[in-house]
Amino acid sequence: MSDIIVPAMGESITEGTISKWLVKEGDSVGQGDVLLELETDKVNLEISAEEAGVVQKILRQEGDTVVIGEAVGLIGSGSAEATGAGEAAATQAPEAPSAATSPASVESGGKAVEKPAPPIPSNSDGNGQTASPSARKLARERGINLEQVQGKDPLGRVFQEDVKTHNSAEASRTASVPSPPAAGKPVTPSPAHTEYSKPVERQRMSRRRATIAKRLVEAQQTAAMLTTFNEVDMTAILDVRKRRKDKFKEKHDVGLGFMSFFTKAVVGALKRFPMVNAEINGDDIVLKKYYDIGIAVSAKEGLVVPVVRDADRLGFAEIEKSIADLASKARSNSLSLADLQGGTFTITNGGIFGSLLSTPILNTPQVGILGMHKIQLRPIAIDEERMENRPMMYIALSYDHRIIDGSEAVRFLVTVKELLEDPESLLLEG
The missing domain is CATH 3.30.559.10 (Chloramphenicol acetyltransferase-like domain)
Structure with a gap:
């Protein structure tokens, strides 16, 4: 594994801005291949790979300001997919055994005694609503009460897509029903909701x-x-x-x-x-x-x-x-x-x-x-x-x-x- 380093570019230049990555994670590169373009105060420079390999990680993104000697990415000899597979396996939660493969009964005194199947984890949010982890995370981020989300699943479970759909529908309803003005305060129309809006374009100034x-x-x-x-x-x-x-x-x-x-x-x-x-x-x-x-x-x-x-x-x-x-x-x-x-x-x-x-x-x-x-x-x-x-x-x-x-x-x-x-x-x- 080797770092992609910002090289020295002259006495008066100490930093630059990543203007464009020419590769992405998982791409194979040869020695001398151009990896990214760096914009400085005076000239634009191309940073090349010092050795052949696979781009394992991009540490700094386009638009980021970097300094001389800083590592902006990693190149390794293996594939990016193989590197990430171990991390994904380590963080993946074990699945609960299904009812079809779990023993539903045991022999006791020559008679079959029914044993209840182990309960399936509910992934509940505490209010009785069953939701996937990604749905609960998205609901927390957007401040949505899961009890108000209508899931499409027959068993009543809520998934991430249901939260997204609910958020869009709620926004549409809120926009279509204007809130009444506060008592005693004059209504001032917002510039964004005037009869027409003037188009603008915001551009970031180049280095x-x-x-x-x-x-x-x-x-x-x-x-x-x-x-x-x-x-x-x-x-x-x-x-x-x-x-x-x-x-x-x-x-x-x-x-x-x-x-x-x-x-x-x-x-x-x-x-x-x-x-x-x-x-x-x-x-x-x-x-x-x-x-x-x-x-x-x-x-x-x-x-x-x-x-x-x-x-x-x-x-x-x-x-x-x-x-x-x-x-x-x-x-x-x-x-x-x-x-x-x-x-x-x-x-x-x-x-x-x-x-x-x-x-x-x-x-x-x-x-x-x-x-x-x-x-x-x-x-x-x-x-x-x-x-x-x-x-x-x-x-x-x-x-x-x-x-x-x-x-x-x-x-x-x-x-x-x-x-x-x-x-x-x-x-x-x-």
Whole structure:
């Protein structure tokens, strides 16, 4: 017999929630077979069998919160049915001998003397009503007087089904006959018995959604968060993509999107303003000399932020491939903890959903996050005499005002804008 143990899942994860059992008691499993899915704050994990055998017992159910090292089930070499047979036999009460097999008479002095058969246990509830143990237990649980239960048995015995039937019939009678209102008290109609009721659905918040909610609230409560805005003329980037996207796709087998341009622009701005790439640790400021850029991705279970490592050392194609791979893993729920840990700065793109303007919330302990938005044609004054419709995008930088001054944040965002409006300059930011 061996335990199914919740494995260690990383330094920051101490517990999880059983989201789904993939086996049931009595199932035979092989070594390495997936037994259950465990939902944690960051990723979902599959727990596999360490040895072959039969699932003897499931100790924790779906929805239960479990901790690292806890046993959630048992696997044995025998069958579940055989294991339970001994327990059932030990708890089963011996049956009384029947009248057909019990001696009804004995020989006494050569004459047959009638001897009364031993009485059959009545299973009475004390009021003269004969009922099965399961019926008496159910009656006690539901507060039913067995004398009021009409049994279907010819001998007048009451069984569990009779108690269930009686309870349903009694509930129907009670519902059909309204009780008179108490004297002197006005009658107030119950919301459940109004002319119509409004439907609702109650859903339990997933562990990841609860963690996201907690961290977002903590970010707003602990950081001195402020947001500054600017806008980018996307004409040059759209022109580059239009001219280069086919050859880029043919050569690198990945599309040329906007995220590689924004990642490169952010890295260039972070190099000029290193405080935006820092974090606060107690009374210290930790300045990071590397550029691991988090890319916010919307997944089924909620927003996740996988990290593109050493973005300053990657080319456009490598950035696009990394982002595509991380987004695919996020949507298939196969991200690892290594994909999510760390990160020095985050980019989030609400524009893919149609957002024109927003104020992103910090991904703590980071002190800066850039928000991208929808590209919208707007009339722009080219000079004093000319107006043109240009593809414009609002960008927003939320930052921690505790260590980043307003002027520094504004200049950081202006740098991002200038780099994006001159895409060729991004080649120099590697």
